[in-house]
Amino acid sequence: MKTLMIMGAGIYQVSLIKTAKRMGIHTIAVSIPGNYPGFAYADEVLHINTVDSGAVLKAAREKKIDGICTAGTDVAVMTIGKVNDELGLSGISYEAAKLACDKVQMKECYEANHVRTARYRKIYFNEDVNSKIRDLAYPLIVKIVDSSGSRGITRVDSPSDLPGAIRNAQSFTRKDYYIVEEFIAGREFGAQAFVMDGKVQFILPHGDYIFMGSTGVPAGHFAPYELSEEQVRDCYETTERALKAMKLDNCACNCDFIMRDGKTYVLEIGGRSGATCLAELVGIYYGFDYYEKIIQVALGEKPDFPTSKHVPNASKLLMSDRDGEIIAMANRNRKSDPNIYEVVFDYTVGDHVKKFHVGPNRIGHVITQGNTLAEATNALDRALKNISIEVE
Helix, strand or coil, X not given: CCEEEEECCCHHHXXXXXXXXXXXXXXXXXXXCCCCHHHHCCCEEECCCCCCHHHHHHXXXXXXCCEEECCCCXXXXXXXXXXXXXXXXXXXXXXXXXXXXCHHHHHHXXXXXXXXXXXXXXXXXXXXXXXXXXXXXXXXXXXXXXXXXXXXXXXXXXXXXXXXXXXXXXXXXXXCEEEEEECCCCEEEEEEEEEECCEEEEEEEEEXXXXXXXXXXXXXXXXXXXXXXXXXXXXXXXHHHHHHHCCCCCEEEEEEEEEECCEEEEEEEECCCCCCCHHHHHHHHHCCCHHHHHHXXXXXXXXXXXXXXXXXXXXXXXXXXXXXXXXXXXXXXXXXXXXXXXXXXXCCCCCEECECCCHHHCCEEEEEECCCHHHHHHHHHXXXXXXXXXXX
16 A cells, blocks of 8 residues: 655545545544644644654654655645655655745746746845835735745835835735735736646636735636637746746646736746635646546546546635624525535534634635536526625
8 A cells, every 4th residue: 555645634635535445545644733634634644843844754754654745735735746746656745845935036037038927026134125125016915935825925015014014924924025026917827737757737827706805816717718828828828838948847837927908927836726716717628537547646646637528617715804704604595506616614603703804704605607607607606695604
C-alpha cells in the first residue's frame, strides 16, 4: 500500500484525504493541533506545523512516504517542494515553490520573462512608503507576499488609506516587507491548470463571484467563462509563458488574472489547486475526479487528463453577515434535483462562526451544474433561496 502525506487537514483538504482513502492509499494528515475536519478521515495524524520543512521532512523519511500534496492553500507549498527535492518525489520543486509563494520573487520572474503583470514596488515595513511608490498611479493594492487568498490585501485609493492598509498587511505576514502594485482596472477572472512532465495538460478559465470587503474576495466561481477566440488565445499564451517562467511542473496551478483591453494580466499563480470549490469545478467540467489526478501525479503516476467533456457549473460559498452562534439551519432543496451537485454545511447548530471577510470564514458551499451555464447559474440561485442559516 502506498503512503501519501497530505499537508493540512482543513475543509479544502478533506476531499483530498477522502479520495486517497477511496483509492486504497494510506493517508497521513499533517497540521498543527486544532478542530480540523480532516483529522477524522486520515489514517494517521501528525501534529506538525506545515511550514516547518525540517520537521515534515524528518517525518516523511520515517514514514517512507510515496508522495506529498495539498489542495486549496499555499501555506505548505514550500515545504512540499523541499520534501519532493530531498526525497526525489514527483511534484512541485522547491525552486518553483519559492516563486509561487513569494509575490516579490514571482513579480521579478514575470518581468524577466516578459509576462504581462501590474507595476509594483517591494517595500520594507520600516521604509517610507510614499517615496518608494511616487511613480505608481492610484488606486493601488497593498499585499503581503507570503499568503494566498485575501489576507493582508487592501485596495488603496489615496495616500490617507495607506497607513491602515500597511498595518493590515503587517498583521498577517511573517516577512519584514510587502508589495504595493498598481490596480489594473478590468475584468477579474481566473484559471485552473495542470502541468505534468513539462507539458500543460489543460487551462480552464473561470469566472469569479466576488464578495467586496476591504478588497475583492472570491466567494464562488463558474465555468465556462466567456472569452472571444482572440482573448482565449492570449490567455492561454500568457498562462503558458508564466507557468514556464515559474518552472511549475507536476502540480496543479491556481491562476488569478485581470483582462484589460483584451489582454490577460497575471496577478499571481499558486502551485496548487484553487480553493472555493475550484477543484470541483474542474472535475465537473471535464468529467474526471480532479483530486484523484492530483494524487496520482504526486505518487509519480502519469494519468490522462481528458478534456473533451464540458459540463457548465457554478458554485458559491455559504456565509454569515455577523459573528455569532448558529441557532438554526435548513436545506429545503430536493435531493432529486439533477442540477444540484452538492450542498455542504461546514458547521451545525450550536457552532460559532465568523462574519465573512475571507475564504476560511465560509460556513459551507453550494455547487450546481447544467446543460448550459445559464441553467447552472439559475439552479444556483434557486438552491441558495432554499437554504437558511440563522446566526445570533
